[in-house]
Amino acid sequence: MDFSFGADDAAFREEARCWLAEHLGEGLAAGSGDWSVRRAWERELGRAGWIGIGWDRAHGSYGNRGATLTQQVVWAEEYAAARAPGRVGHIGENLLAPTVIAYGDAAQRDRFLAPVARGEELWCQGYSEPGAGSDLAAVRTAAVRDGATYRISGQKIWTSLAREADWIFVLARTDPAERGHRGLSFLLVPMDQPGRIEVRPIRQMTGTAEFNEVFFDGAVARAEHVVGGPGAGWRVATGLLALERGVSTLAQQVAFGRELSDVVAEAVRTGAADDPVLRDRLVRQWAELRVMRWNALRTLGPAAGDAGAPSVAKLLWAGWHQRMGELAMHVRGAGAAAGPGAWSADAPYELDAAQRRFLFSRADTVYGGSDEIQRSIIAGRVLGLDGGRKR
Numbered sequence: 494m495d496f497s498f499g500a501d502d503a504a505f506r507e508e509a510r511c512w513l514a515e516h517l518g519e520g521l522a523a524g525s526g527d528w529s530v531r532r533a534w535e536r537e538l539g540r541a542g543w544i545g546i547g548w549d550r551a552h553g554s555y556g557n558r559g560a561t562l563t564q565q566v567v568w569a570e571e572y573a574a575a576r577a578p579g580r581v582g583h584i585g586e587n588l589l590a591p592t593v594i595a596y597g598d599a600a601q602r603d604r605f606l607a608p609v610a611r612g613e614e615l616w617c618q619g620y621s622e623p624g625a626g627s628d629l630a631a632v633r634t635a636a637v638r639d640g641a642t643y644r645i646s647g648q649k650i651w652t653s654l655a656r657e658a659d660w661i662f663v664l665a666r667t668d669p670a671e672r673g674h675r676g677l678s679f680l681l682v683p684m685d686q687p688g689r690i691e692v693r694p695i696r697q698m699t700g701t702a703e704f705n706e707v708f709f710d711g712a713v714a715r716a717e718h719v720v721g722g723p724g725a726g727w728r729v730a731t732g733l734l735a736l737e738r739g740v741s742t743l744a745q746q747v748a749f750g751r752e753l754s755d756v757v758a759e760a761v762r763t764g765a766a767d768d769p770v771l772r773d774r775l776v777r778q779w780a781e782l783r784v785m786r787w788n789a790l791r792t793l794g795p796a797a798g799d800a801g802a803p804s805v806a807k808l809l810w811a812g813w814h815q816r817m818g819e820l821a822m823h824v825r826g827a828g829a830a831a832g833p834g835a836w837s838a839d840a841p842y843e844l845d846a847a848q849r850r851f852l853f854s855r856a857d858t859v860y861g862g863s864d865e866i867q868r869s870i871i872a873g874r875v876l877g878l879d880g881g882r883k884r
Contacts, residue, residue, distance in 0.1 A: 505564045513575040535582045539612030544586050549594050555610040565740045573747035585609040585616035592733040596721040619649040619663035630674040636665040645712040655692045655705035658684050664730050667723050677726030681718040699852045742789045753778055760824045785809050801875035804867035811857040818851035
């Protein structure tokens with residue numbers, strides 16, 4: 494596959510690089526945790542047209558730029574290289590919007606895409622449930638038609654951004670007589686419903702709480718906000734998952750490359766790199782990262798329709814990043830178990846960035862579809878196997 498950057502891409506790269514250098518303040522570049530600052534940054538991106546540059550423009554533009562596939566890659570790489578903050582609008586831009594474009598109607602596109610493109614409305618995802626983490630067909634959250642609305646009852650879990658989001662898309666059972674993947678619908682639900690939606694943060698072993706539980710007690714969704722129509726939830730939900738891995742994976746790999754460079758520098762500084770076994774592990778991490786990049790580029794081209802491509806990508810990066818966290822701790826040695834400052838019984842135990850990354854990476858092979866689920870998808874959709882047996 495020929496995936497080269499041309500003169501137009503070089504000009505686009507320079508424009509993106511200059512814009513980021515001009516608009517990124519020190520606090521943002523360092524990864525500000527202030528949500529008012531992060532939301533203001535989304536609106537800044539929206540005003541400049543940087544949100545949704547990869548959206549299918551067959552139905553028109555929503556104030557955002559149009560960009561070729563290579564230019565989308567350029568923007569993702571430059572954004573990561575500038576150490577710009579993690580996008581709080583990621584779910585709306587890269588999951589909800591392409592899904593509404595592909596499966597929604599004109600009214601839904603008009604209502605929901607422009608606010609995402611302007612950075613004004615944030616979204617979260619209501620898929621996983623207790624007992625149905627990676628098995629979407631087993632969801633028990635129910636939505637009952639009530640005139641012009643649906644009333645939703647149930648629970649979702651591991652919901653990123655639930656405390657900050659304005660909207661949530663929910664996979665719920667709208668036909669109680671059906672089982673499995675039949676009878677499900679994909680509903681767009683406003684989060685500002687006091688007494689009907691409750692969000693509880695989940696405290697992790699890192700001390701942070703990126704994930705949440707979301708409880709629905711008669712929450713209301715308008716009937717015209719069912720994407721694809723009633724009963725089409727499985728088709729829409731699985732279509733969304735196919736959109737989840739894409740250009741953003743390349744930006745993720747830029748960040749991975751920085752992490753690896755930091756670990757290599759630490760190994761050289763401490764002399765840990767003198768160990769030939771550890772050097773071999775560092776080289777292997779570098780080589781695997783290059784393979785991930787070329788695989789990501791391949792799947793953006795003619796291989797974009799490969800049924801197992803998203804699952805292969807998830808398996809590659811999740812395992813790589815988990816091993817990266819382990820390697821960083823190995824390079825540091827016994828000191829990896831200590832906090833960055835003096836510890837005392839009267840003060841909380843603080844973690845540095847590498848320690849938080851190591852602990853959080855334990856979840857990499859679980860969230861977004863566990864490794865077991867990804868292998869099952871590859872076995873069924875690519876290898877033609879069913880339950881480990883040839884069909």
